[in-house]
Amino acid sequence: MKTMKVTFHINDEKVNLQVRPYETLLETLRERLDLTGVKEGCGMGACGACTVVVNGIPLRSCLVLTPEVDGASITTVEGLRKDGKLHPLQEAFMEKGAVQCGFCTSGMILTAKALLDRKKRPTKKEIIKTISSNICRCTGYKKIVEAVEEAGKKRV
Amino acid sequence: MILPKFEYKRAENIAKAIAFYESYNGKVHYLAGGTDLIPLVKLRLSTPMAIIDLKGIEELKAISHQGESLVIGANVTLFELKNNDTVKEYFPVLYESLDATSCETLQMRGTIGGNILQGTRCLFYNKSLEWRTSRGFCYKMGGETCNVVPNARSCFSNYCSDNALSLMALSASVKLFGPQGKREMKLEKIFSGDGRNPFTLLPGEILTEILIPMKRSKGTYQKLRVRGSIDYPLLGVAVSVKDNAGRVCVGGIGSTPLVYNIKNINGGTFKDVAKKAQNNVRPVSNTTLSPGYRKKMVSVLIQRAIKQVLKEGK
16 A cells, blocks of 8 residues: 655654554654654553644544644654753652653653643643543552642743 | 554545545545544454545534524534533533543544544444454344344444533534535434444535534533543433423433423423433443443433532523
8 A cells, every 4th residue: 555745843853754544643653753752552542641742732642643643743752851951740740759650651741731831820620630631550640630730830 | 553454535625525435435434533433443343445534624623603503513623612602601511511521632632523423332342353253243243143132133332422412402403415415404313223323324424514503501411431531421411401491312322312302391390201211211231330220320310410400500
């Protein structure tokens, strides 16, 4: 089957790729671009481990076909660090101990980033609602919610 | 999970989408948000030759007031619709069901059209090809039996849209555009009553718009779920009240939601409707909760919803 030409910005870098039409964004990011911070959990859109931010919106990359994001601007967890400095969310996750096995963490951080980008100071209730899009099976959500709250405060 | 092979086509307008449909002899799927479709294709429950992306069709992305109706384009995302002021003010039942749908991230991707036309679900159907092959194909997969109810004559898969229930309670209609032309019908008419092929849409038809009569309503949506997030409804009850006349829609059990009208919501007859609905539903063991519990909860949720509307008056 013929491949398709796709162009998009990934972490502020422009890439041109030839991809299979039935390739998911998750596969493209992990296998073609070596961005292994994106994790495959359930592969069915339920867990949120594969979340990336596309044009400001958090998306499950396992449910998105790569040709669909032609022309988009994508951020993965690798792109959060700016000038050698971690994103406030990453700092807060470390500070609050919101990481245990770490598998859900990149998805959690990107979901939270999209929230903080659209709302400067979300309330605890709003954070819980947003974070409930993602599943964590070890730390519980308390520390994760605390970390997002902390990062929200720091940014103001 | 790896997807099977198919081609990808992007349609800029409806006519183009239908042209693609015809050029592949109908062996295609229309793609909007993909939150329901992609898992189905991954599980090989559907193996299209091509997927036609409708997201680029601008005219399907608008929310507008036309005459006596609020017109919602099928490509409007659930999140966008939830944050629409008219929806919040006029149709609280729809706001609540949108809010109860899955989780925020999926609401941002899933569209209202796709949510209405999602496939019906069953614990014994939404499984991998290997699982289904070892178990034996059921009616919905083209087999000769039902894997849930022995000797059943029809398919009991559940229709799991939260928002279709609210829209039906609000007496919404839908506009369809297909190779045979345009048509408009009441939302409840799109259900065929057969879980194998749950919709009455003609081959190649695209749901383009949803029309809700512009009249301020009170209402609420009650959803039975195991987790507070992400889950499909194991039972959904939407209640909408306009000028004392109520409309109740029960879904999540079987492939067709049930609709009941209550002439006078204050008249105390709603208990009879709750009882009638409970008698009419036919839950079977195809979800994570027992059929007996789901059946009992029908009456409980209807009464709870109506009491809440009467009490809060919203």
